[in-house]
Amino acid sequence: xxxxxxxxxxxxxxxxxxxxxxxxxxxxxxxxxxxxxxxxxxxxxxxxxxxxxxxxxxxxxxxxxxxxxxxxxxxxxxxxxxxxxxxxxxxxxxxxxxxxxxxxxxxxxxxxxxxxxxxxxxxxxxxxxxxxxxxxxxxxxxxxxxxxxxxxxxxxxxxxxxxxxxxxxxxxxxxxxxxxxxxxxxxxxxxxxxxxxxxxxxxxxxxxxxxxxxxxxxxxxxxxxxxxxxxxxxxxxxxxxxxxxxxxxxxxxxxxxxxxxxxxxxxxxxxxxxxxxxxxxxxxxxxxxxxxxxxxxxxxxxxxxxxxxxxxxxxxxxxxxxxxxxxxxxxxxxxxxxxxxxxxxxxxxxxxxxxxxxxxxxxxxxxxxxxxxxxxxxxxxxxxxxxxxxxxxxxxxxxxxxxxxxxxxxxxxxxxxxxxxxxxxxxxxxxxxxxxxxxxxxxxxxxxxxxxxxxxxxxxxxxxxxxxxxxxxxxxxxxxxxxxxxxxxx
Amino acid sequence: xxxxxxxxxxxxxxxxxxxxxxxxxxxxxxxxxxxxxxxxxxxxxxxxxxxxxxxxxxxxxxxxxxxxxxxxxxxxxxxxxxxxxxxxxxxxxxxxxxxxxxxxxxxxxxxxxxxxxxxxxxxxxxxxxxxxxxxxxxxxxxxxxxxxxxxxxxxxxxxxxxxxxxxxxxxxxxxxxxxxxxxxxxxxxxxxxxxxxxxxxxxxxxxxxxxxxxxxxxxxxxxxxxxxxxxxxxxxxxxxxxxxxxxxxxxxxxxxxxxxxxxxxxxxxxxxxxxxxxxxxxxxxxxxxxxxxxxxxxxxxxxxxxxxxxxxxxxxxxxxxxxxxxxxxxxxxxxxxxxxxxxxxxxxxxxxxxxxxxxxxxxxxxxxxxxxxxxxxxxxxxxxxxxxxxxxxxxxxxxxxxxxxxxxxxxxxxxxxxxxxxxxxxxxxxxxxxxxxxxxxxxxxxxxxxx
Numbered sequence: 011x012x013x014x015x016x017x018x019x020x021x022x023x024x025x026x027x028x029x030x031x032x033x034x035x036x037x038x039x040x041x042x043x044x045x046x047x048x049x050x051x052x053x054x055x056x057x058x059x060x061x062x063x064x065x066x067x068x069x070x071x072x073x074x075x076x077x078x079x080x081x082x083x084x085x086x087x088x089x090x091x092x093x094x095x096x097x098x099x100x101x102x103x104x105x106x107x108x109x110x111x112x113x114x115x116x117x118x119x120x121x122x123x124x125x126x127x128x129x130x131x132x133x134x135x136x137x138x139x140x141x142x143x144x145x146x147x148x149x150x151x152x153x154x155x156x157x158x159x160x161x162x163x164x165x166x167x168x169x170x171x172x173x174x175x176x177x178x179x180x181x182x183x184x185x186x187x188x189x190x191x192x193x194x195x196x197x198x199x200x201x202x203x204x205x206x207x208x209x210x211x212x213x214x215x216x217x218x219x220x221x222x223x224x225x226x227x228x229x230x231x232x233x234x235x236x237x238x239x240x241x242x243x244x245x246x247x248x249x250x251x252x253x254x255x256x257x258x259x260x261x262x263x264x265x266x267x268x269x270x271x272x273x274x275x276x277x278x279x280x281x282x283x284x285x286x287x288x289x290x291x292x293x294x295x296x297x298x299x300x301x302x303x304x305x306x307x308x309x310x311x312x313x314x315x316x317x318x319x320x321x322x323x324x325x326x327x328x329x330x331x332x333x334x335x336x337x338x339x340x341x342x343x344x345x346x347x348x349x350x351x352x353x354x355x356x357x358x359x360x361x362x363x364x365x366x367x368x369x370x371x372x373x374x375x376x377x378x379x380x381x382x383x384x385x386x387x388x389x390x391x392x393x394x395x396x397x398x399x400x401x402x403x404x405x406x407x408x409x410x411x412x413x414x415x416x417x418x419x420x421x422x423x424x425x426x427x428x429x430x431x432x433x434x435x436x437x438x439x440x441x442x443x444x445x446x447x448x449x450x451x452x453x454x455x456x457x458x459x460x461x462x463x464x465x466x467x468x469x470x471x472x473x474x475x476x477x478x479x480x481x482x483x484x485x486x487x488x489x490x491x492x493x494x495x496x497x498x499x500x
Numbered sequence: 501x502x503x504x505x506x507x508x509x510x511x512x513x514x515x516x517x518x519x520x521x522x523x524x525x526x527x528x529x530x531x532x533x534x535x536x537x538x539x540x541x542x543x544x545x546x547x548x549x550x551x552x553x554x555x556x557x558x559x560x561x562x563x564x565x566x567x568x569x570x571x572x573x574x575x576x577x578x579x580x581x582x583x584x585x586x587x588x589x590x591x592x593x594x595x596x597x598x599x600x601x602x603x604x605x606x607x608x609x610x611x612x613x614x615x616x617x618x619x620x621x622x623x624x625x626x627x628x629x630x631x632x633x634x635x636x637x638x639x640x641x642x643x644x645x646x647x648x649x650x651x652x653x654x655x656x657x658x659x660x661x662x663x664x665x666x667x668x669x670x671x672x673x674x675x676x677x678x679x680x681x682x683x684x685x686x687x688x689x690x691x692x693x694x695x696x697x698x699x700x701x702x703x704x705x706x707x708x709x710x711x712x713x714x715x716x717x718x719x720x721x722x723x724x725x726x727x728x729x730x731x732x733x734x735x736x737x738x739x740x741x742x743x744x745x746x747x748x749x750x751x752x753x754x755x756x757x758x759x760x761x762x763x764x765x766x767x768x769x770x771x772x773x774x775x776x777x778x779x780x781x782x783x784x785x786x787x788x789x790x791x792x793x794x795x796x797x798x799x800x801x802x803x804x805x806x807x808x809x810x811x812x813x814x815x816x817x818x819x820x821x822x823x824x825x826x827x828x829x830x831x832x833x834x835x836x837x838x839x840x841x842x843x844x845x846x847x848x849x850x851x852x853x854x855x856x857x858x859x860x861x862x863x864x865x866x867x868x869x870x871x872x873x874x875x876x877x878x879x880x881x882x883x884x885x886x887x888x889x890x891x892x893x894x895x896x897x898x899x900x901x902x903x904x905x906x907x908x909x910x911x912x913x914x915x916x917x918x919x920x921x922x923x924x925x926x927x928x929x930x931x932x933x934x935x936x937x938x939x940x941x942x943x944x945x946x947x948x949x950x951x
Contacts, residue, residue, distance in 0.1 A: 014893075077794055107794070204842040208756060214748030215757070218769040218816075221809050225780060228787030287542045294539025311546045314553075316937060318870025320904045321557070321926050324911050328919055329556045361549045368546070392528055394535035415775070422777025424873035429911055449779050449873070456786065456877050474783045478776065485775045 016069065016175055020182045024061035027186030031057030035193040048200035055203045057189025063206070065182035072174045080166045084159050102156065109160035110167070229478060232471035239465040240264060245472060251435035251446075253455070253466045264469045266476060268435040272445035276356045276431060277420035279441060283360025285413055288367025295368070296375040297397055308372075315365035319425040326358035326430030338442050346442035348432070353441045355430035359423055363416045370415065374408030375401060407495035414488035418481045424449040448473050557926055564924020567705035567720065568665040570631065571698065574607040575653045576643060587647045597636035600643075601628075604635055604658060617693045620686050629683045630690070632659035634714065634721040660700060662719040662917040664691055668702050671916060708924060713906060719917030722910070724925045729889060730800050730880070730900030731869060737804025737896070738811060738868050743861050745808075746815035747850075753816070754823040755845050774813035781810045782874030790878060798879040798899035806874045811864040818863065822856025823849060827951045855947035862940040866933050872904040881905040903929050 035053035039045035046053075081103055088102055193199070237245070240262075248265025291311060295304050331349025338346040338353075378401050386396040402409070432444025433454065455470040462468070516522060521529075578585060580603060581595055605627040612619060612627075621627070635658035642656070643649055663683040666672035668691070677685050694700040711723025749766075757763040785806035789795045795802050826849045834844035875881065880901050889895035901909070903925060910922040 074793060200840065204840060207842060208752075211748045211752035211756065214745045215752045215766050217745055217749065217809075217812065218766055218773055221773060221784070221812070222769050224788050225776070225784045228784055228792075229780075232787060287545050290538045290542030291546055294536070294543055298536055298539055307543050307547070310550060311543070314546065314550055316866070316933065317553070318872070318904055318929065318933070320870065320872045320907055320911075321553070321930070324907065324919075324922055324926060325553055325556065327911060328560070328923075329552075361553070364546050364549070368542075392532045394532045395528070397535070418775060422779065424777070424779045425908065428873075428876075429908070449777065452779055452783070453873070453876050456783075457879075457881065462791065471783065471787075474780055478780050481775065481777055482772060485772065 012171070012175070013069075013073075016178060017066070020062060020065045020069075020178065023065075023179075023182045023186050024058045027057035027061045027189055028054035030186075030190045031193045034190055035195070035197070035199070038193070038195045046195050047198050048203075052199035052203050053193040053197070056192065056197075056199045056206075057186050059203065059206045060185035060189040061182045062185075063210070064185050065178050068181055069174065069178050072170075072177070076167070076170050076174070080163060080170065083166065084163050087159050087162060088155055102159075105156050106159045106163055109156055110163040113160060113164060225478065229471055229475040232468055233475050236465055236468035236472050239468065245469070249437060251451070253469070262466060264465065266448070266473065268437050269446060269448045269451055269473065270476075271437050272352070272431065272435065273421055273427075273447040273449070275352050275441070275445060276359065276427060276447060277417055279352060279356025280359035280363055280420045281413065281417060283357055284363035284367050284416060287360075288364045288416075289371055289409065291364070291368040292371035292375060293397060293402075296372050297393065297401070308369075311365045311368055313365075314361060315369070317362075319362065319423060320429075322358045322362050323425040323429035325361075326354050326426055330354050330357050331430065334442070345440065348444060350430055350432035350444045351442045352431065352445050355427045356441070358426050358430055359420055362423070362426065363420060366419060367412055367416050370412035371405070371409050374405045374412065377408070378404045407492050411488040411492040414484050414491070418484035418488070421484070422449065422477060422481045424453060428453055448477050452477070557923055557930070560920065561923030561925075561927040563669045563671070563920045564708050564927075565705055566669070566702050567708065568660040568668050568700060568702045569657045570608065570660050570694075570700050571655065571657050572604070572607045572611050573653045573655050574603055574639060576650045577603055578651045581643065582647075582650050587650065589644065589647060592644060592647055592650075595640075597640055600636040600639050604631055604639060604656075611699060612690065612694070615694075615697055615699075617690065619690050619693070621690060626686075629687050630661055630664055632661050632720045633718050635659050659720050662915070663687075664700070665702075665720050666917055667691055668695070668700075669920075671920065708921070709928065713901065713909070716913055716915070719913075719915050719921065722918070722921050724903060724906055724921075724928060727901040727903050727906035728928070729895065730803075731902045731904075733800035733889075733895045733900070734804040734807060734902055735865055735869060737801055738808050738865060739861070741805065741808040742811050742815055742864065746812050746861070746864075747819055747857060749812075750816050750819035750823060751845060751850070754820050755849070756841070770813050770816055773809075774817065777873075778810055778871055779873040779877070781806050782877030784809065785874060785878045796897055796899070798901075799897050800880075800900050800902070801896040802878050803875050803880050803902060804896075806878060807868040807871060810871065810874065811868045814864040814867060815861055818860025819853070819857045822853040822860065825856065825951070826852045852949070855943055859940045859944045862936050862943070866936040866940075869936070870904055870929065870933060872902075872908055875902055875905045876908070881909050903932075 032050050032054035035046055036043065036050055043050050084106060085103065088106075245264055245266055247267070248263050249267055250263045250265050251268045252263050254262045291307075295308055299307065327349065331351070331354045334351065334353055334357075335346055335349050336342060338344075382400050382404060383396055386400045387393075391399070427447045427450045431446055431450060433446055433450070434444050435446045435451070436443060438445070452470045452473050455467055455473075580599055582592060584591060602624060605624045608627045608630060609622075609624055612621075638658055639656055642654075661683070663672050663680070664687070667683075667688055672680075672683070674685065674688060677683060677688060691700055707721070707725075708723045709728075710725035711721070712726040713723070714721035749770075753763065753766065757766075785802060789802045789805060790797055830848050830852065831844050834848045835841070839847065879899075889898055889900070907922045907925040907929065910918040910925065
């Protein structure tokens with residue numbers, strides 16, 4: 011793994027820089043560290059940072075940019091005829107990459123020599139056969155332009171890699187050298203190093219911004235691509251969700267409304283389960299329970315929050331579903347066809363949300379000042395009257411905020427609905443019928459074998475952006491309500 | 501309230517003694533008791549759900565740790581396995597599992613007949629329903645490891661088929677067998693006769709913990725071991741990336757950040773990222789890491805990177821809390837004896853906040869370990885990892901699964917035998933989570949300082 015070695019060499023160089031920088035500084039102070047501006051290690055650190063940071067930064071940027079640049083140049087090489095009919099450029103490029111990788115692996119396995127792999131006039135059937143023999147995944151026949159492009163791809167990658175290695179090593183050497191040369195008794199090494207560390211800290215803090223930008227860009231670009239292939243009006247207004255599996259677009263009807271309905275219906279069921287239980291638990295825990303009961307019951311409820319959602323999914327599918335069927339199914343009332351339904355997923359999700367609602371409300375109720383309660387008791391109210399007429403009204407904005415946050419959690423929940431809610435998109439009022447949600451469809455559209463360029467796969471990004479906007483909106487709204495209506499106590 | 505506080509109406513009504521409770525007070529007291537009951541009922545329901553959940557996990561999952569095996573001496577017929585008789589490993593390897601299956605079936609049939617069990621199953625092929633499809637591969641691997649065995653009769657402990665296993669675990673019922681084309685009632689009679697002889701035996705199943713997933717038809721051979729390794733490598737990536745980045749970001753925000761637009765932007769971003777559904781991180785991983793950067797699909801490295809982004813807000817929030825808990829007097833003292841701001845943070849504040857940071861990191865890791873949805877999108881599912889990775893690089897880059905993704909994969913399959921595996925997998929997953937959380941709690945109890 012040459013990349014690993016490159017990193018190791020850069021780290022080695024920086025270590026040498028550290029030792030030399032430190033030594034040089036000590037020499038300039040003729041061995042007495044008190045004569046230096048900074049502690050000796052800062053001179054070493056200066057050289058070390060100057061060697062490592064720019065070199066590794068260059069490596070990362072190069073690795074990110076390299077595929078883009080190379081693909082642009084390769085894309086120009088592929089004749090229009092290869093992309094004319096039913097395939098598009100992305101698919102051909104994937105083919106080129108696969109072939110190039112296959113050639114690399116075949117050469118590495120010793121089944122093909124370097125000459126054959128890079129011979130532009132190589133016999134296509136022979137190459138294909140050899141690739142297959144080497145256990146590489148190739149489509150039945152590599153076409154001439156694809157092979158050419160793959161060979162060019164290999165050459166370019168190889169040169170680019172060499173240039174990168176040389177450049178990274180040069181940068182590391184130059185940085186280390188610069189740092190060592192700077193080391194002298196009057197050089198303010200500590201200030202420079204601390205500035206450098208501060209930059210690194212800022213960079214780490216910016217990862218959060220980069221993540222958000224990454225999410226938004228990846229959602230938006232793919233959604234735009236989707237709306238180029240599929241009319242946006244249909245997506246938002248069609249009452250039917252029926253992706254075709256064979257055809258490319260055309261026959262599919264991809265309306266989001268049934269999915270949104272399923273999502274909202276399941277979330278409502280979940281909230282109906284979670285809000286009363288969670289709220290009453292919170293009231294009891296904060297107003298009535300003795301410290302001992304609180305110390306036992308609160309952690310027990312919070313265990314529910316620590317259980318992974320896949321467990322709730324399985325619980326819905328294998329425990330709640332059969333239980334509901336035995337009551338509401340064919341042998342009982344007859345409302346329920348199969349184990350997967352809105353109720354199945356909703357109840358499991360409700361159980362998951364209980365600790366979420368209870369611990370948020372608990373905090374909020376505890377934040378209501380004791381003086382309000384004392385005032386109410388002083389007027390002769392009982393505990394429950396105080397809670398109902400004084401504490402809860404004071405805590406209401408916070409509780410509404412907590413419920414909205416729980417709703418946003420319910421809308422974004424995936425594993426429970428994937429396992430418990432079913433796969434059929436439907437607009438129906440019967441809670442014992444199987445429905446599906448936005449998240450479940452994102453999973454099913456992106457985990458199949460369909461290629462990423464088809465509207466059936468790209469629709470997942472449009473669903474994703476809807477989900478993102480919906481949950482973000484709910485969160486912002488919850489915070490807004492809490493801020494706007496919060497009582498300020500001193 | 502007593503009558504004394506309501507003097508206006510007291511003249512008309514006869515005075516009641518203070519000790520008797522009037523109707524209104526009774527009502528209010530009843531309302532009080534009712535309200536209290538609602539609270540207790542709420543908590544009781546919550547805890548009831550927890551108990552039902554844990555009970556159904558334990559009840560359905562413990563079966564996966566037991567497996568039915570058949571002890572049978574197999575005659576390794578040289579005529580079938582080594583036609584040339586030269587014990588050449590290359591030639592032996594050419595005999596596929598199809599060469600071994602009849603030998604095993606024959607061996608079991610002989611065993612049945614030698615013990616004088618009466619059964620209508622008299623043909624070799626009738627034994628097929630009893631033996632796992634993996635048994636032949638199991639025997640073949642042993643033979644290829646030691647070719648000198650050929651020609652001898654060797655005692656093997658082979659896997660029973662999942663129906664036989666299910667029968668001994670009460671999953672397969674006699675009344676359902678009539679509709680099952682994989683096994684007949686006669687086979688169950690035979691199993692009943694073989695169990696007291698010790699030929700069919702249910703024992704602890706170490707292969708479930710160490711083994712790899714198996715194909716759809718061989719539930720009895722599926723194990724969670726390889727996906728455990730996948731999860732381990734992902735947690736390694738999360739730890740290596742999320743801990744330094746999270747701590748660095750928290751230090752900046754808590755200690756150095758000036759009050760300005762950029763800082764506000766970062767704070768809002770972190771708060772919002774903590775609320776973004778996990779599946780959106782999966783979409784990000786798919787679009788950026790796989791489509792854009794062309795990192796390998798299904799690789800634990802990519803899974804770890806996605807989970808890193810997902811757990812960063814958790815780690816940042818808890819790290820900031822523990823940095824904030826270090827009193828300003830520590831910083832002031834350090835600054836007072838001539839340390840720079842950076843030195844005061846790195847030499848004094850950070851070590852004092854370390855236990856809190858560690859606790860937050862472990863909780864973040866536990867959260868990442870149980871996360872499934874983003875892994876489905878980057879393809880860490882539906883892949884049958886047949887063997888464990890042999891090096892760190894292959895552990896990071898070769899396709900693998902993760903424990904929760906493996907459990908999901910089993911839950912999707914049609915055969916109920918896999919459900920038992922899924923529950924069993926959940927027990928293992930929960931054991932890991934409990935261990936991690938216990939460590940976090942102990943760390944907090946032991947090292948937390950009150951200032």
